[in-house]
Amino acid sequence: MADFLELQRRRWYAVWDVPQDCRHAFNGKKRLKLSLGVDSRREALARVGPVVAGWKRTAEQARGGGDSLxxxxxxxxxxxxxxxxxxxxxxxxDQIGDLADQIDPGPLEGQHGSHDDRPDASRFYGLATGKLIEIAPMVEPWLASRHVAEKTKAMDRSTVKLLVARHRTVQEVDRKAASRFTEQVLGNGRKAATVRRMVTGLSAFWLWLQNRGDYPENQRSPWEGQAPAKPRGRGVFSDNDADRRPFTEQEARHFTAAVDARAAKHPVDAEVVRIMAVTGARLEEVCALACSDIRVVNGVAWLTVREGKTAAASRRIPVVAPEVLEALQARLKAPALPLFPELKKDRYGNRSAALSKRLGRLLRKAVTDKDLVAAHGWRHRARTLAEHGGIEPWIADAFIGHERPGEGLSRYSKGPSDADLLRMAWAIPLP
Structure with a gap:
């Protein structure tokens, strides 16, 4: 028994006494026994290890309340x-078949009877032989392999969780099942853009499964073509609800005044809003700045955005507005400190979440137009003022961190000069 072997009728068996606290995972059995199919003790010793280790792993799962099967x-x-x-x-x-018989006695594939009559045995046999791949255990390894923001991982985790509630295995998800899931579950009360993002995540998951060999390489992904089509632009004036617009100068002044009125409770809000107003930077880009990212030279504060939504987000932005420059200099302390330490990180590592909600609620009190968004309204204003000020489009886009595909600027040019960026900065005054 020390080596979990027992000889019966010239055949070696793996044997194991099941601990009392986890016998429920083995149909109440006190002792397990499985033929190793050999009469040589040396071969039996080579085969018994995996069998007993599997039993012990099941016992550990049972103690922890996991899926022992x-x-x-x-x-x-x-x-x-x-x-x-x-x-x-x-x-x-052979061992897998014997264990399936112990789990749920009856005929297996290739014998008389149906797997439908033996769901536990069928599931065990399919999973053990690789004919079935369950989705849930694959989710965390997939997310760990992705180089995306934590927020994106969280959203994709939620999407797959919805899928697992409806389909347990990869093999269940054919194109018809994917179509119905997209229509009935993902499309239930969600915007088309949200559904497209969720289907994109599922497509990435299936591609990862395919690259691992868990989904046939020559088989079309069930998610291909399932997302709602993007609306095609037309050559007419549109009042599309999805369009965002810039602040007008009057709206910008009123909003800034409303933020200032709450300065006693949230003094940081006014500083962040003013930086966005003169740079067109994204809210999280401003909130993520460190003191080491600010360098003041000849009366100009140069902000270094190290990372952001796209590759173009990494850039230098000059600030020339005296009021903003003074506020920045007052915050420059230890280089390693964040510029706005009062903005705490959320579970995704972002500092802007709470501030974004505050600004959004404040804006909705003054402006009911949903096309005006508290953070993006400043980006649109900066781009509009640059256009009105005669700033070349490629300079404006580099300043606010917009990609310009197809022009070769990143390959053949270093981008706009400091003088070009300063012209843009002077074109975007405080409201």
Whole structure:
């Protein structure tokens, strides 16, 4: 028993006494026994380890309230993948079949009867042989492999969770199932843009499965073409609700005054808003600045945005407005400190979440037009003022961090000069 082997009728068996606290995971059995299919003790010793380790893993899962059947199956699936030759593979398959019989006695595939009558045995056999791939255990490894923002990972995790509630395995999700899921679940009360983003996440998940070999390489993804089509632009004036617009100068003054009125409670809000007003920078770009990202030279504060929404977000922005320049200089302390330490990071590492909500609520009290957004309104204003001031489009886009595909600026040019950027800065005064 020390090596979990027992000889019966010239055949070696793996045996294990099941701890009392986890017998419920083994149909109440006190002792497990499984034929190793060999009469040689040396071969039996080589085969018994995986079997007993699988049993122990199941016991650990049972103690922790996990999915013991899936844990047992994953062990044998790994053993199959590592099988040295066909003989060892066939021996492991025999073990899988025997265990399935113990889980739910009855005929297996290739014998009389249906798997539908034995759901636990069928599930175990499919998972152990790799014929079934359950979605839920794959989610965290997939997310860990992605180089995206934590917020994106959280949204994709929520999307797959919705899918798992409806379909347990990858094999269940054919094109018809994906179409119905998109229409009935994802499209239920969500905007088309949100559904497109969720389908994009599922497509990325399926591509990862395909690259791992868990989905057929030559098979079309079930998510291809399932997202709602983007609306096509037309050559007419549009009042599309999705269009965002800039602050008018009157709206900008009123909004800034409303933020100033709350300065006693949230003094940082007014400083962040003024920086956005003269730079057109995104809210999170401003909130994420560190003291080391600010350099004052000859009466100009140069802000270095190190990362952002796109590659073009990484840039230098000059600030020339005296009021903003003075506020920035007052905050420059230890280089390692954040510029706005009072803005705390959320679970995704962003400092702008609470401020964004405050500004949004304040704006809605003054302006009911949903096309005007508290943060993006400043970006649109900066771009509009640049256009009215005669600033070349490629300079304006570099200043506010917009990509310009197809022009080769990143390959053949270093972008606008400091003098060009300063012209843009002077074109965007405080309201």
């Amino acid at each position: 899936a844990a047992r199956a994953s062990f044998f699936r790994e053993a199959l993948a590592k099988a040295a030759d066909q003989d060892e593979r066939e021996a492991i398959l």
